[in-house]
Amino acid sequence: MSLPGCPDKCGDVSIPYPFGVGDRCAAVGLNPYFNITCDDAARPPVPKLGDPGMQAEVIDITLERGEVRMNGFISYVCYTSNTSSTNATGQFVVGGTQLRVSPSRNQLTVIGCSTLGLTGGAYSGPGGRSEPDDDVYYATGCYTYCGSLNSTGADGAPCAGTGCCQVPITADLASVGARFPSNWVSSSWRFNPCFYAMIAEVGWYSFRRSHLVGVLGIVNDSNIMRRVPVVLDWAVRDGWCPATAEEKARRKYACVSGNSHCVNSSNGMGYTCSCLQGYEGNPYLEDGCQESKSNKNKFKFSSTALTS
Structure with missing residues (x-):
């Protein structure tokens, strides 16, 4: 709405x-x-x-979950020898906005043989509104190993470290990206010349051996290149849910529907709005939350039963 x-x-x-x-x-x-x-x-x-x-x-x-799904990026590095490489690194930078990369809905995925992939990001500043503090930094990663293409997992196998690996990310990151350590050279570059890393929605990536073959072999998978979904949490970031009417007025309270309530964010300071139980619609609009059809039908049924 x-x-x-x-x-x-x-x-x-x-x-x-x-x-x-x-x-x-x-x-x-x-x-x-x-x-x-x-x-x-x-x-x-x-x-x-x-x-x-x-x-x-x-x-x-989505209003109900306070989420926005967006297309993300694939970071990669490709080798033609022990020392010669090309690379590209993608990063979401959401500092100073209402957005945070969701820790429960995304994870780092690393694809390749004998490679280490990393994700790093800066925590948001005070109150979740300032630019991130470069002195407060977060990093994690995972390592994959396979002695040959035949030793990787089968197509569709879990990313447990053979051909690909996955790790969760933390909450309240104002910027996050996927990358590889500098000066990293893998021993598998002859049969697997390119390695990939991405922040993507949990459950989205499905491993294929063909992703490891040739220079930028993953490009041949149109599903990968067309869409790498990343889920971001959004909220009103000027503080937690207002406690008084005066605070609501001072802060331009966002939950304007009479049938709505405030929900504190679980990913950085802030809040979202939700319709009361039995109501549906848009809590950010006046009269946006209306009684749901199922609730009306339930009331009609109860009234009929009482008069029978």
């Missing part, structure tokens, strides 16, 4: 308020990153979020 008079979709993706297409339709007073750019040059049109030149495609937005 969008702001009245505003488009509720960009292409095939619904854009619920507080997000919106353009400043007039988005709650930019809560955060300018709620402003969605609709790329009409694409067919169908594609919603994008972020600063100009660094925008990522939005896959979907």
